[in-house]
Amino acid sequence: MSALSDLLSEQTDLGSDAAAHLQQLVGDWQILADLAFADLLLWVRTRDGELLCVGHVRPTTAPTSHPIHEVGRRVPAGELSWLDRALTAGGMIRDRDPEWGNGIPIRPEGIAVRHAGRVIAVLGRDTNLQAPRSPSEMELAYLDAAGELFHMVTEGSLPTPEGGSSDPLGPRVGDGFLRLDTTWVVRYASPNGLSAFRRMGLTADLVGRELAEVGRSLIAAWNGGDVSESEPDAIRRIRTALAAATPQTGEFSAGSVTVAYRIIPLSRRATSYGCVVLLRDMTDLRHRDLALQSKDVSIREIHHRVKNNLQTVAALLRLQGRRMHHPAARKALAESVRRVSSIALVHETLAASRDGSADLDGILDALIPMISDVSASRPGVRIERDGHLGELSAELATPLVMVLTELLHNAVEHGYAERDKGQVVITAERILGRLTVRISDDGRGLPQGFSLEASDSLGLQIVRTLVESEMRGSIRLTRRRAGPSDSGTEAVLTVPLPR
Incomplete structure (x- = not known):
């Protein structure tokens, strides 16, 4: 079991379904922390009524609020009032005054985590106020998306049943961020997100255009085809996921550029609020993969040729042994055949091995x-x-x-x-x-x-x-x-x- 599972089973009365829901949330909450520019702490009520921190993630987009890892910290009931109120009220509660911890001013907020109609935990959203920032367009877009995702957490619709993406090589917020409205038109594109489309050949502006149509046009242009031709499978999957408001991960390529994407639908009370799309340029990684595959094929071919050569040597020794009249010489050659053949067996196996x-x-x-x-x-x-x-x-x-x-x-x-x-x-x-x-x-x-x-x-x-x-x-x-x-x-x- 993981540390989270151990803490939940030892310290709380949460059932297996609730524990699995929290596991899924923690497995994918780096995106929430990055969009919110805040540390996220997962708190649960213990059997003796205290609050116990069972999870902690720091943002990669902002300074941390908690230099010391908080997992295992216990807080008596009532000491962090915003967390208690969020657990009781089932919504998002922000404390009026900043808190101080380790000399850092923190704006704390409690976000109820709902599952199967009841609140099972609370997320502490702790923002570092030490380095004041003038909100940029990107920061406002991030915070707006974070707010929608936190509302989904309080409603119990996040994490989704389809699960998130815990792939360490998958797209992250800093790799590329798009915000789409309910008609799947791009309303904001981060600099890295726009750069990914520029590398695929986009010369016009991305904002204000329908995402799937942009992808279709780029692929068609690289393939020398007409935009009116049938849609590529990758674009069809993206369009289907957007229309159905379902999460999806995948890749699409235009020319020599490959981009990984992740679609995260946004909703509130079953009403769609568009979606977030994370992008990552995977071109260099895919080129390295192809180089490794080519190297593996070459190594297997070498093993195959070594095996063939050894079998030829064994056959020659066997023929020579048949011409020998001296028993000792014939025996020595037979032993050599056996030894060479055993090595050939190893190379035959390695020639078929993928790893x-x-x-x-x-x-x-x-x-x-x-x-x-x-x-x-x-x-x-x-x-x-x-x-x-x-x-x-x-x-x-x-x-x-x-x-x-x-x-x-x-x-x-x-x-x-x-x-x-x-x-x-x-x-x-x-x-x-x-x-x-x-x-x-x-x-x-x-x-x-x-x-x-x-x-x-x-x-x-x-x-x-x-x-x-x-x-x-x-x-x-x-x-x-x-x-x-x-x-x-x-x-x-x-x-x-x-x-």
């Missing part, structure tokens, strides 16, 4: 039949996987797959030299940032006096080098249980995972 990570479970499931084919002289030995290795980066996946290949091959070839049947089990678990893989067999076990450090086996030397040098991990080979020589072997591999 540069390798699915170790899928690789291992493909690796097991390959080990069984190489060890055809042991058809009765079964290899099973229990648990999930998950996804790893290419830097970890490649050495890990090589290690697992060596260990599985050793288990099948050397653990069952005198038997035709057996079982090798691979178990894996991720705990506290570490991946632990166990490979257990019921074969003949390790020879007396075995030491991994002293072993002259090329495969085990490769395993030890990869684990300790490439993966910064550890490996341990032991008998599965005390007893006769037929006790089996267990290899335990532990690898730290990147945070």
Whole structure:
């Protein structure tokens, strides 16, 4: 649960629906704070009758009124009278005289938060009066829109059932602001809002024109078409949202410029008061996205080519092995084929990956039949996987797959030299940032006096080098249980995972 949910459940009697309403309000109230040039504090009545601050947001358009975060502050009933009156009366109450806090003069206001017909909380709208401003046209437009939105909060129509936009990359007040009347004509455009349309090619004034028609004309001009042609889908969605007075977010493009928009309808007592449209020029961001996508495609293509080249190398080694008459040379080439093929499996997986990570479970499931084919002289030995290795980066996946290949091959070839049947089990678990893989067999076990450090086996030397040098991990080979020589072997591999 979030801090807000914790405070509401521990300190109040508000139900889940009311708590969800407040969560939705807090998730999208940065817009309210920016338009109001004020800190917003969310207050609720506790079980013992006090007022408790459970939320605090500062404006990005004005100095803060509260340098110290107010969440958790408790106030006895009656101490902040405007908040108590707003909770009781259910409207917006402004205190006559400024309050002082931390040496800052504050104009306080209480705004009732209504849900399902009852007041469940109150917003404290605290404006910093320390830096007096002469109201500009933009400030007046912001404050007017803020007033309409606060009225919707007191009526219970904000936040809307459709939800707000908590996307950190979505349009914000400072990115671009338009105020539309009930006929969807632009009555005010902030400098940044106007700049977005200028970049799309608008040369005339935006104020006094119908928004959807402006967008349609710009797109048609860039496409070399006539304005009378059928509307683009993006403009049709905007027009539909405006006509239905429903919130909407989306993007539309004219030429090489892409603009994200958010439509916030304004209403009072079910009567439309136009809407606010927030804009953000996303052109640079979209160009970076395309560059990243192109880079990802190139990387996947490289993995695909590496996989093909490795498979070619494996095929050449396999052909050379068939020409060898010396058993030791043939065996060495077969082991090389197995090692190269295991690396090719990793690159095959990475070639299909969208995020540069390798699915170790899928690789291992493909690796097991390959080990069984190489060890055809042991058809009765079964290899099973229990648990999930998950996804790893290419830097970890490649050495890990090589290690697992060596260990599985050793288990099948050397653990069952005198038997035709057996079982090798691979178990894996991720705990506290570490991946632990166990490979257990019921074969003949390790020879007396075995030491991994002293072993002259090329495969085990490769395993030890990869684990300790490439993966910064550890490996341990032991008998599965005390007893006769037929006790089996267990290899335990532990690898730290990147945070």
